[in-house]
Amino acid sequence: MMAISTHNHRSNPWPGRLSALLPLGLLVGLVFQAPRIQSGRPLALAFEWVPGLNVHFALLLDGVGLLFALIITAIGLLVTIYADAYMVGHPQRNRFFLYLHAFLLSMLGLVLSNDLILLFVFWELTSLFSFLLIGFEHASAQARNSARQALLVTGCGGLLLLVGFLMVGQVTGTYALSELPGHAAQLHRHSLYLSILMCMLAGAFTKSAQFPFHFWLPNAMAAPTPISAFLHSATMVKAGIYLLARLHPVLGGTPVWMTTLVLLGAFTALWGAAVSIARTELKSILAQTTIMALGIMTMFLGGRSAPALTAAMTFLLVHSLYKSALFMVAGAIDHQTGTREIEKIGGLARFMPFTAAATLFATLSMAGFPLFIGFIGKEIMYKGALTEDVFPGLAAGATLVSNALMTAVAATLVLRPFWGQPRKVHPSGEAPWQMWIGPLLIGGTCLGFGLIPDWVGHWLVEPAVRAIHVTPVDVELKLFYGFNTPLLLSMITILMGGSFYVFRRWLRRRLSQLLPALPITTEGLYEGLVAAVISFAKWQTRRLQNGSLFQYLVVIIGATVVSVGWVFLGSAPLSALWNPPEFPGWLGLLLIAMLMAIGIVVQARSRVLAICGLGVIGAGAAILFLVFGAPDVGLTQILVETLTLIIVAIVLLRLPPIEPQPDANRLQHTLRLTLSIGSGVLVSAFLIAVTQHDVDRTITTFYEQASYIQAHGRNIVNVILVDFRSLDTLGEITVVAVSALAARALIRKKRSAP
Amino acid sequence: METVLAIVCGCLVAGGIYLLLSQNLVRMLFGLIMLSNAVNLAIFVAGGLTHTQPALIAAGDSVPGASMANALPQALVLTAIVIGFALLVFMFVLFYRSYEVLGTTDTRRMPEDGPARAYPSQNTTTRQEMGP
Numbered sequence: 031m032m033a034i035s036t037h038n039h040r041s042n043p044w045p046g047r048l049s050a051l052l053p054l055g056l057l058v059g060l061v062f063q064a065p066r067i068q069s070g071r072p073l074a075l076a077f078e079w080v081p082g083l084n085v086h087f088a089l090l091l092d093g094v095g096l097l098f099a100l101i102i103t104a105i106g107l108l109v110t111i112y113a114d115a116y117m118v119g120h121p122q123r124n125r126f127f128l129y130l131h132a133f134l135l136s137m138l139g140l141v142l143s144n145d146l147i148l149l150f151v152f153w154e155l156t157s158l159f160s161f162l163l164i165g166f167e168h169a170s171a172q173a174r175n176s177a178r179q180a181l182l183v184t185g186c187g188g189l190l191l192l193v194g195f196l197m198v199g200q201v202t203g204t205y206a207l208s209e210l211p212g213h214a215a216q217l218h219r220h221s222l223y224l225s226i227l228m229c230m231l232a233g234a235f236t237k238s239a240q241f242p243f244h245f246w247l248p249n250a251m252a253a254p255t256p257i258s259a260f261l262h263s264a265t266m267v268k269a270g271i272y273l274l275a276r277l278h279p280v281l282g283g284t285p286v287w288m289t290t291l292v293l294l295g296a297f298t299a300l301w302g303a304a305v306s307i308a309r310t311e312l313k314s315i316l317a318q319t320t321i322m323a324l325g326i327m328t329m330f331l332g333g334r335s336a337p338a339l340t341a342a343m344t345f346l347l348v349h350s351l352y353k354s355a356l357f358m359v360a361g362a363i364d365h366q367t368g369t370r371e372i373e374k375i376g377g378l379a380r381f382m383p384f385t386a387a388a389t390l391f392a393t394l395s396m397a398g399f400p401l402f403i404g405f406i407g408k409e410i411m412y413k414g415a416l417t418e419d420v421f422p423g424l425a426a427g428a429t430l431v432s433n434a435l436m437t438a439v440a441a442t443l444v445l446r447p448f449w450g451q452p453r454k455v456h457p458s459g460e461a462p463w464q465m466w467i468g469p470l471l472i473g474g475t476c477l478g479f480g481l482i483p484d485w486v487g488h489w490l491v492e493p494a495v496r497a498i499h500v501t502p503v504d505v506e507l508k509l510f511y512g513f514n515t516p517l518l519l520s521m522i523t524i525l526m527g528g529s530f531y532v533f534r535r536w537l538r539r540r541l542s543q544l545l546p547a548l549p550i551t552t553e554g555l556y557e558g559l560v561a562a563v564i565s566f567a568k569w570q571t572r573r574l575q576n577g578s579l580f581q582y583l584v585v586i587i588g589a590t591v592v593s594v595g596w597v598f599l600g601s602a603p604l605s606a607l608w609n610p611p612e613f614p615g616w617l618g619l620l621l622i623a624m625l626m627a628i629g630i631v632v633q634a635r636s637r638v639l640a641i642c643g644l645g646v647i648g649a650g651a652a653i654l655f656l657v658f659g660a661p662d663v664g665l666t667q668i669l670v671e672t673l674t675l676i677i678v679a680i681v682l683l684r685l686p687p688i689e690p691q692p693d694a695n696r697l698q699h700t701l702r703l704t705l706s707i708g709s710g711v712l713v714s715a716f717l718i719a720v721t722q723h724d725v726d727r728t729i730t731t732f733y734e735q736a737s738y739i740q741a742h743g744r745n746i747v748n749v750i751l752v753d754f755r756s757l758d759t760l761g762e763i764t765v766v767a768v769s770a771l772a773a774r775a776l777i778r779k780k781r782s783a784p
Numbered sequence: 785m786e787t788v789l790a791i792v793c794g795c796l797v798a799g800g801i802y803l804l805l806s807q808n809l810v811r812m813l814f815g816l817i818m819l820s821n822a823v824n825l826a827i828f829v830a831g832g833l834t835h836t837q838p839a840l841i842a843a844g845d846s847v848p849g850a851s852m853a854n855a856l857p858q859a860l861v862l863t864a865i866v867i868g869f870a871l872l873v874f875m876f877v878l879f880y881r882s883y884e885v886l887g888t889t890d891t892r893r894m895p896e897d898g899p900a901r902a903y904p905s906q907n908t909t910t911r912q913e914m915g916p
Binding site: 578579580583584587609611612613617621624625628629631632634637640644647648651654655657658659660661662663666667670673674677678681682684685686688689694701702703705706707709710711712713714715716717718720721724725727729730733734735737738739744745746747750751755758759762765766768769770772773776777 | 785786787788789790791792793794795796797798799800801802803804805806807808809810811813814817818821822824825826828829830831832833835836837838839840841842843845846847848852853854855856858859861862863865866867868869870871872873874876877878879880881883884889891892
């Protein structure tokens with residue numbers, strides 16, 4: 031049965047193929063909205079969601095949202111087609127497409143939310159689906175660990191983000207993103223500004239793998255390659271960038287914002303670029319360059335000039351294109367050759383011409399050669415870096431070095447695997463068409479966009495920049511801006527990149543020696559923290575759950591007595607409760623008999639004596655019920671007490687005699703006495719306090735009035751049980767039945783045991 | 785009146801807890817019975833004992849005339865007695881069964897890793913005791 035169903039999943043690719051219609055439909059729909067967005071009229075949609083908390087299900091499609099949404103749906107479509115071939119024969123193929131499109135919708139929700147709380151919900155959903163997709167090959171321990179690490183890091187950031195959102199809501203009184211820029215001045219002056227900023231940055235930096243949270247992204251490469259192409263290069267890791275862009279007009283422009291973003295962004299970029307040189311495995315290299323790219327974007331969002339923001343948005347588009355294409359290529363190479371080690375493959379171009387062409391286009395854009403969109407991205411980057419408000423020199427320097435390293439990596443990526451002599455591993459031919467059509471289309475787009483930069487600027491970048499810049503700006507993307515500093519820097523980049531490529535082996539050797547020698551890494555700190563939490567949990571479990579029933583009872587009873595006693599006696603001292611009791615003599619006799627019976631049971635050495643004592647207590651209670659106007663309760667009590675004692679007698683016949691069993695030590699005995707006397711005093715004090723006030727008989731009066739008129743019964747207690755509260759009685763009968771069944775099972779098991 | 789019954793309840797609770805902490809299954813069983821009685825009595829007392837007429841409507845009347853005992857806590861206690869009984873019976877069987885499997889009524893001497901280790905040695909004696 032299992033085998034048949036698995037086989038069916040394996041052989042039916044159509045659910046996955048048809049699911050490509052979802053991103054296709056969304057993409058077409060979004061394209062039709064572009065003219066409206068370009069003319070500056072955002073599309074808004076809002077329902078009430080939690081009106082009591084001022085939370086709305088509000089969506090808004092504006093310039094930034096459109097840019098992100100187009101990237102998400104377009105690359106989502108190509109990745110779906112790609113995965114149709116990549117996941118062929120995988121037993122959980124349909125589940126893969128389900129997760130993929132659930133992620134796609136969450137990511138779309140994230141970039142379209144106009145409500146901070148809604149944005150948070152989608153934010154966490156993307157983390158969740160990322161977790162499921164990284165751990166998709168759940169049989170592998172490495173995939174599971176990476177998934178958990180990514181979830182913990184991005185999840186913790188997400189929680190801090192929620193705190194930040196709530197503080198923004200407290201300060202401004204609104205969760206609507208589109209209204210927040212109007213409150214910017216108020217937020218900047220507020221004493222919570224720094225806390226809000228830190229929470230937001232924690233969310234954005236964990237999600238977008240900025241230093242010191244960058245370590246989860248390379249590990250996330252345990253995911254299937256289509257996922258790396260989609261989530262971990264083009265979309266999810268850009269969510270942090272999206273958030274920073276969105277918050278730019280709200281929280282941005284202050285010295286602390288600019289300093290933090292520029293410094294951490296620049297460091298992350300240099301770090302990612304340097305480490306990528308040291309790697310030889312394709313996906314690992316690409317992951318490190320993604321970290322570098324995210325660093326660059328963060329750095330530019332630290333600026334407030336129009337060129338800096340334009341650079342961030344343009345590079346966002348440029349990077350999403352070339353990086354998703356290169357990931358898909360890496361998957362295709364893996365698929366055809368069985369390895370992703372760059373030193374093991376060579377000369378693939380003659381076997382895989384389409385993949386080679388796609389790689390060539392994508393890497394030329396990555397390296398920033400003229401005629402490609404990457405070149406325009408780089409020009410605008412240098413222009414942006416030079417207009418940063420803080421550290422323009424550092425920004426320009428970091429951009430220059432990172433870009434040069436990028437050029438060298440790009441050269442490595444296209445020259446090593448595809449040109450030169452074939453190496454150890456030979457491919458089995460060109461990849462299936464689904465696996466090269468996407469990269470080739472994207473590679474073509476890199477070239478096409480590079481040829482019509484003003485069109486790209488007009489339709490894609492300008493609306494996005496306008497949405498996040500305080501004042502209206504015009505964006506002009508051009509192929510050639512004239513002979514100026516950015517052009518000079520571009521030329522230097524290519525020259526530097528070339529020399530880095532020539533010396534890449536030497537660089538790699540030096541870096542591979544240097545990196546493991548680092549005394550402290552943030553991943554090490556993270557692992558240490560997780561290990562510390564786990565060992566603390568183990569320690570406290572050993573302490574608390576040590577198997578001693580006595581200790582459990584002491585903790586439970588002690589906590590109750592101390593906490594309740596603390597609150598209760600703090601408000602009403604014992605002396606205030608005391609009034610001399612008045613009672614008739616016969617009652618006194620009964621009570622003395624009961625107290626003696628308690629003493630007998632507590633001290634009993636003989637089982638028969640103890641049962642007699644219990645009988646006196648039970649009968650005494652029954653008499654009290656009878657005397658104080660509860661004949662039904664009294665009768666039930668006598669019946670149940672008799673049954674209980676009969677069963678106790680039967681059970682005791684099978685248990686050994688009660689041996690004197692002294693407490694292990696003085697402390698144990700003191701604890702026993704203290705806790706029992708303490709709880710007794712507490713119960714007495716409670717009851718006295720309760721009975722000192724008149725009982726509210728509203729509900730009782732209702733039952734008294736309605737008993738005969740509505741339920742036609744003269745015994746009010748009985749009417750309550752079988753009529754007004756009959757469901758409670760049904761529950762009671764159920765408890766009796768379940769308990770009887772459980773008791774029966776316990777005895778039965780013994781008899782049938784071998 | 786209520787004060788003195790409240791003190792009796794307190795004594796029942798104190799005795800019950802004292803026995804519950806005794807680390808001997810038989811004494812713990814007695815403690816549970818006492819606690820069960822204490823709780824039922826406490827609910828009853830909390831409802832007030834000023835009126836002692838049973839909550840009944842006289843024949844011919846459609847609403848009760850004179851003031852009478854509080855019917856609501858009585859209904860609650862009735863339910864509590866039965867549920868308490870059910871739970872006690874289950875506890876008795878559980879205690880009996882754990883003595884059979886673990887071979888002791890002293891909770892300190894029960895093996896920490898459960899019956900897996902204790903079962904084989906106990907099993908033979910149990911079967912002999914029960915007979916065919």
